[in-house]
Amino acid sequence: MIARVINVIKVGGKHQNSPSRLGADTRGWGSTGAVRADTLPAVRAILMPAFATASGLLVLAGVRKLSAPDALVPALRALRAPARPVLVRTIAAVEIALGALALLQPTATLAGACAAVYAAFALAQHRLARGAEGADSDPGCGCFGERASGGGSSPRAGSARLAMDLVACAVCALSVLFPPAGVVSLLGRPPAQALALAVGVAGSIYAAHLCFTELPAAWGAYVGEPRARGRGAAVSEAPR
Numbered sequence: 001m002i003a004r005v006i007n008v009i010k011v012g013g014k015h016q017n018s019p020s021r022l023g024a025d026t027r028g029w030g031s032t033g034a035v036r037a038d039t040l041p042a043v044r045a046i047l048m049p050a051f052a053t054a055s056g057l058l059v060l061a062g063v064r065k066l067s068a069p070d071a072l073v074p075a076l077r078a079l080r081a082p083a084r085p086v087l088v089r090t091i092a093a094v095e096i097a098l099g100a101l102a103l104l105q106p107t108a109t110l111a112g113a114c115a116a117v118y119a120a121f122a123l124a125q126h127r128l129a130r131g132a133e134g135a136d137s138d139p140g141c142g143c144f145g146e147r148a149s150g151g152g153s154s155p156r157a158g159s160a161r162l163a164m165d166l167v168a169c170a171v172c173a174l175s176v177l178f179p180p181a182g183v184v185s186l187l188g189r190p191p192a193q194a195l196a197l198a199v200g201v202a203g204s205i206y207a208a209h210l211c212f213t214e215l216p217a218a219w220g221a222y223v224g225e226p227r228a229r230g231r232g233a234a235v236s237e238a239p240r
Helices: 002-016 019-025 027-067 069-078 085-104 108-132 155-177 183-188 191-213 215-237
Strands: none
Touching (some): 027 069, 027 108, 027 155, 027 191, 069 085, 085 108, 085 183, 108 155, 155 191, 183 191
8 A cells, every 4th residue: 555655656756847847837937038038139239339339439538638638627627626637637548448448348347337437427517507507608518628619508508418428328327237249349240240330330439429529519509599680680679
């Protein structure tokens, strides 16, 4: 009797652990894992050019600051920070080193550092834009070594740069979770594909540079021109 009970238990255990039953129980987990395995490379592929643009923009900004360190001094004074060309050169060197490393071989740590840098830029832009409200002129950004024009930039221009800094910060933050491939990975691709990707990334960096340097002034001129025309018309129609 005891022998029969033991035999029944053994047969039941074999049935519970059979490959067909295990496959049925884990079929859902297998499909989920397959979805994740297919999704992660796609996310990293999308982030690759975006993160390369953000990191390359840091390199370009650092190079421009080194060539014109005095352009950032007024902004530092407006932020009540030490306004010395030596500090500007130090900031520029950090930007170049961090951006170059992240551009070549990004990691979660480098992406987090880039996100922190862009978050600091966004905070500085917010403070500069608020300080420029109601003032005759603002100190300008000086992010790319450009000097503020005589008329200064409008608060809307500061808001535009703030939005672009926040977008770059979001891209870098996503790259912390899904580190993309770096420019070094292009060496393992076919020559035509690698050249196309390299030209595309370089063009994206230059386009982003234009958005930071030219778009705010162009938008400010577009917004300010109708206002100037309205004031001129009011003056001409006023009784004399």
